[in-house]
Amino acid sequence: xxxxxxxxxxxxxxxxxxxxxxxxxxxxxxxxxxxxxxxxxxxxxxxxxxxxxxxxxxxxxxxxxxxxxxxxxxxxxxxxxxxxxxxxxxxxxxxxxxxxxxxxxxxxxxxxxxxxxxxxxxxxxxxxxxxxxxxxxxxxxxxxxxxxxxxxxxxxxxxxxxxxxxxxxxxxxxxxxxxxxxxxxxxxxxxxxxxxxxxxxxxxxxxxxxxxxxxxxxxxxxxxxxxxxxxxxxxxxxxxxxxxxxxxxxxxxxxxxxxxxxxxxxxxxxxxxxxxxxxxxxxxxxxxxxxxxxxxxxxxxxxxxxxxxxxxxxxxxxxxxxxxxxxxxxxxxxxxxxxxxxxxxxxxxxxxxxxxxxxxxxxxxxxxxxxxxxxxxxxxxxxxxxxxxxxxxxxxxxxxxxxxxxxxxxxxxxxxxxxxxxxxxxxxxxxxxxxxxxxxxxxxxxxxxxxxxxxxxxxxxxxxxxxxxxxxxxxxxxxxxxxxxxxxxxxxxxxxxxxxxxxxxxxxxxxxxxxxxxxxxxxxxxxxxxxxxxxxxxxxxxxxxxxxxxxxxxxxxxxxxxxxxxxxxxxxxxxxxxxxxxxxxxxxxxxxxxxxxxxxxxxxxxx
Amino acid sequence: xxxxxxxxxxxxxxxxxxxxxxxxxxxxxxxxxxxxxxxxxxxxxxxxxxxxxxxxxxxxxxxxxxxxxxxxxxxxxxxxxxxxxxxxxxxxxxxxxxxxxxxxxxxxxxxxxxxxxxxxxxxxxxxxxxxxxxxxxxxxxxxxxxxxxxxxxxxxxxxxxxxxxxxxxxxxxxxxxxxxxxxxxxxxxxxxxxxxxxxxxxxxxxxxxxxxxxxxxxxxxxxxxxxxxxxxxxxxxxxxxxxxxxxxxxxxxxxxxxxxxxxxxxxxxxxxxxxxxxxxxxxxxxxxxxxxxxxxxxxxxxxxxxxxxxxxxxxxx
Numbered sequence: 001x002x003x004x005x006x007x008x009x010x011x012x013x014x015x016x017x018x019x020x021x022x023x024x025x026x027x028x029x030x031x032x033x034x035x036x037x038x039x040x041x042x043x044x045x046x047x048x049x050x051x052x053x054x055x056x057x058x059x060x061x062x063x064x065x066x067x068x069x070x071x072x073x074x075x076x077x078x079x080x081x082x083x084x085x086x087x088x089x090x091x092x093x094x095x096x097x098x099x100x101x102x103x104x105x106x107x108x109x110x111x112x113x114x115x116x117x118x119x120x121x122x123x124x125x126x127x128x129x130x131x132x133x134x135x136x137x138x139x140x141x142x143x144x145x146x147x148x149x150x151x152x153x154x155x156x157x158x159x160x161x162x163x164x165x166x167x168x169x170x171x172x173x174x175x176x177x178x179x180x181x182x183x184x185x186x187x188x189x190x191x192x193x194x195x196x197x198x199x200x201x202x203x204x205x206x207x208x209x210x211x212x213x214x215x216x217x218x219x220x221x222x223x224x225x226x227x228x229x230x231x232x233x234x235x236x237x238x239x240x241x242x243x244x245x246x247x248x249x250x251x252x253x254x255x256x257x258x259x260x261x262x263x264x265x266x267x268x269x270x271x272x273x274x275x276x277x278x279x280x281x282x283x284x285x286x287x288x289x290x291x292x293x294x295x296x297x298x299x300x301x302x303x304x305x306x307x308x309x310x311x312x313x314x315x316x317x318x319x320x321x322x323x324x325x326x327x328x329x330x331x332x333x334x335x336x337x338x339x340x341x342x343x344x345x346x347x348x349x350x351x352x353x354x355x356x357x358x359x360x361x362x363x364x365x366x367x368x369x370x371x372x373x374x375x376x377x378x379x380x381x382x383x384x385x386x387x388x389x390x391x392x393x394x395x396x397x398x399x400x401x402x403x404x405x406x407x408x409x410x411x412x413x414x415x416x417x418x419x420x421x422x423x424x425x426x427x428x429x430x431x432x433x434x435x436x437x438x439x440x441x442x443x444x445x446x447x448x449x450x451x452x453x454x455x456x457x458x459x460x461x462x463x464x465x466x467x468x469x470x471x472x473x474x475x476x477x478x479x480x481x482x483x484x485x486x487x488x489x490x491x492x493x494x495x496x497x498x499x500x501x502x503x504x505x506x507x508x509x510x511x512x513x514x515x516x517x518x519x520x521x522x523x524x525x526x527x528x529x530x531x532x533x534x535x536x537x538x539x540x541x542x543x544x545x546x547x548x549x550x551x552x553x554x555x556x557x558x559x560x561x562x563x564x565x566x567x568x569x570x571x572x573x574x575x576x577x578x579x580x581x582x583x584x585x586x587x588x589x590x591x592x593x594x595x596x597x598x599x600x601x602x603x604x605x606x607x
Numbered sequence: 608x609x610x611x612x613x614x615x616x617x618x619x620x621x622x623x624x625x626x627x628x629x630x631x632x633x634x635x636x637x638x639x640x641x642x643x644x645x646x647x648x649x650x651x652x653x654x655x656x657x658x659x660x661x662x663x664x665x666x667x668x669x670x671x672x673x674x675x676x677x678x679x680x681x682x683x684x685x686x687x688x689x690x691x692x693x694x695x696x697x698x699x700x701x702x703x704x705x706x707x708x709x710x711x712x713x714x715x716x717x718x719x720x721x722x723x724x725x726x727x728x729x730x731x732x733x734x735x736x737x738x739x740x741x742x743x744x745x746x747x748x749x750x751x752x753x754x755x756x757x758x759x760x761x762x763x764x765x766x767x768x769x770x771x772x773x774x775x776x777x778x779x780x781x782x783x784x785x786x787x788x789x790x791x792x793x794x795x796x797x798x799x800x801x802x803x804x805x806x807x808x809x810x811x812x813x814x815x816x817x818x819x820x821x822x823x824x825x826x827x828x829x830x831x832x833x834x835x836x837x838x839x840x841x842x843x844x845x846x847x848x849x850x851x852x853x854x855x856x857x858x859x860x861x862x863x864x865x866x867x868x869x870x871x872x873x874x875x876x877x878x879x880x881x882x883x884x885x886x887x888x889x890x891x892x893x894x895x896x897x898x899x900x901x902x903x904x905x906x907x908x909x910x911x912x913x914x915x916x917x918x919x920x921x922x923x924x
Contacts, residue, residue: 237870
């Protein structure tokens with residue numbers, strides 16, 4: 001018995017030794033020699049759904065496209081204004097309907113094939129024909145013709161104030177012409193043939209995707225050799241990975257983690273805004289459903305706006321990481337934001353709200369603290385729908401209920417799933433709800449959502465006008481700006497529209513929602529905010545940061561490559577060492593267990 | 608007999624398929640609108656998408672369409688137009704590796720603990736192991752997982768924060784496998800320690816029940832050693848409930864460990880299910896649920912058919 005036990009212990013020890021050798025010694029050796037690339041790793045909270053431009057719709061998909069595909073014209077990091085892209089120059093006919101773009105000489109795709117006007121015309125025309133949904137908002141009215149290898153003529157069937165801006169991704173004809181309409185619907189688009197600064201090299205679904213520097217890109221070569229995106233399903237794990245240095249930047253920092261990260265001297269937090277905002281929407285009653293009659297009256301909607309303390313919401317709900325809202329935001333660029341005269345800006349003023357409601361005849365006739373309609377019936381009791389998956393919405397509701405109670409309005413809060421909320425809005429069965437928008441760069445789409453035509457009249461084909469608010473003046477201005485080619489005049493028209501929206505108040509805009517990102521400032525510098533000063537550094541509508549970052553403390557990136565790699569190597573060493581220790585502990589436990597067992601068995605045998 | 612059992616299994620599967628179909632559609636939602644929010648879709652394009660995702664006509668029409676698809680072995684398309692079957696095939700191996708291995712480990716260790724604890728109830732071994740396994744079994748996976756992440760990835764950076772492998776890793780061959788193992792230690796720990804209680808308790812109860820049987824007294828009276836009485840006479844009879852449990856769990860294994868996969872960013876079926884529920888991506892949800900149901904039903908059927916081999920008492924003429 002005893003002899004047998006000794007033999008198995010010896011065997012276990014031998015296996016343990018083997019394990020330690022395998023895990024502890026060898027991996028670090030090749031990690032050092034091979035990994036000399038300068039890699040920038042971004043931890044992301046979203047997984048790629050599809051890299052196919054005709055299917056994908058997530059922010060992470062766009063980031064890959066922004067890196068991989070150059071566009072005819074580029075967007076300035078400063079204010080999204082037009083910059084040369086694949087095209088160096090462009091000119092138009094006097095009516096602004098025909099634009100001719102002149103491409104750079106000698107453009108190449110990342111696989112070495114020439115990039116010509118043919119590729120541009122092919123992409124635009126095919127996107128129109130097959131209605132590629134990421135393209136048609138730009139190319140819907142366009143027809144393109146390649147005049148020669150570097151000249152492309154684009155004709156628009158309706159005046160388009162966005163032109164000559166052409167930021168539709170251009171695809172390689174030599175790849176896509178082999179994929180027919182049917183095959184394109186399921187195409188995985190992992191060909192990695194691109195014209196931007198980086199192109200896709202590897203995609204491990206649900207885990208990570210890598211892009212390598214494109215040596216054929218027309219711009220100045222970035223310092224970074226490789227960009228890696230790594231997916232984390234758990235927000236806390238995402239933050240931890242940045243703290244530990246597994247990643248160099250992360251796309252989002254949960255509110256409760258901001259303080260911890262801010263205290264870390266190696267980490268820089270960037271609070272950037274690209275137009276996102278959250279609102280308390282009201283049912284102005286011009287659509288379907290059973291919304292309260294009082295909200296048809298702009299005075300009541302304005303009174304609600306005066307009863308809300310946006311400063312408190314930003315301080316308490318967002319821990320200060322946001323900006324109190326001032327009107328509808330329609331563009332990623334703050335240049336389009338509404339400028340409200342000081343005395344007209346909604347601020348926390350319940351007295352003013354009460355006076356307005358008194359003046360309009362909403363008196364509390366039965367003395368229960370809730371106002372009635374001017375005819376003395378139908379108390380002002382409003383349903384407020386919040387999204388059950390949003391902690392912020394819940395916090396907002398806790399503030400809004402007493403604030404509106406103070407002006408004689410009762411609010412009943414109901415938390416619903418976002419999908420259910422879409423349905424409730426479509427049916428018009430609400431007085432108020434909380435949600436948010438993130439606008440595009442051009443204000444047109446966001447402005448269009450609040451035209452009368454976007455009010456849902458058939459729940460099966462819902463529109464975007466979720467305030468059920470119809471205003472003839474707003475609609476007329478919308479049509480004007482839609483075809484106004486003079487930029488200054490268009491800006492005036494948009495400001496007028498925003499002011500109408502602000503005064504009519506179908507929304508109480510609560511705050512501008514910031515994207516909170518973070519990066520390792522001890523490793524990297526040179527991040528570019530887009531738009532300047534206020535925007536985020538990554539996921540910005542273009543790829544300026546990736547093009548410009550360099551290892552911290554140097555403008556000569558190659559010198560620090562080794563140091564950086566060694567740093568990474570160290571973490572690996574540590575990890576492997578710990579595996580070894582872990583394995584050793586495990587083995588000891590097993591040995592202990594075996595001895596314990598044998599010992600016990602011996603005892604039992606003797607019984 | 609066997610034919611009847613298989614028939615019942617197929618019938619159950621059909622009921623599950625039907626229930627899954629209508630269950631997901633109780634909440635009125637428009638997946639196309641939800642996914643393509645903010646973009647200009649022409650009516651024609653919208654109709655084309657609805658056709659592709661089988662969202663046309665009444666719920667009943669969609670149901671008939673779904674059955675028709677299924678009969679051709681086609682699970683439909685996800686909202687981003689990938690075949691559901693290939694999405695599942697891509698994620699299944701990871702789940703099988705992680706959850707399969709841990710299920711076996713948990714079952715073996717759990718049953719062993721249960722046998723020993725049940726053989727000498729209220730002994731020190733019983734009280735300690737039952738206490739510990741119960742504690743972890745009643746702890747939520749999410750909490751346990753986050754606690755491990757905090758203790759062994761954040762506070763002491765011994766293990767990676769998630770994923771299957773570091774994307775910047777250059778390891779190959781055996782080292783790559785070891786690195787993956789390193790990534791799976793924490794999630795594996797949650798799955799093993801968290802579920803030991805399930806097996807040990809069932810096994811302990813079965814042992815307790817068996818230990819009072821007369822034939823054990825007889826075996827002892829024959830002069831057999833205690834360990835032999837346990838191994839040869841008590842354990843085989845007390846294993847039956849655990850076999851059922853293993854069968855059920857093998858079925859659920861296919862479904863992955865939703866919470867653990869999410870906590871540790873493991874790209875398996877569980878994470879995929881969470882993603883599908885967010886769409887909602889009906890086709891993907893249905894596909895995954897079908898797979899889970901089929902696996903559970905098949906495992907139960909197999910256990911059912913194997914039972915007579917383990918226990919002559921269930922053999923019927």
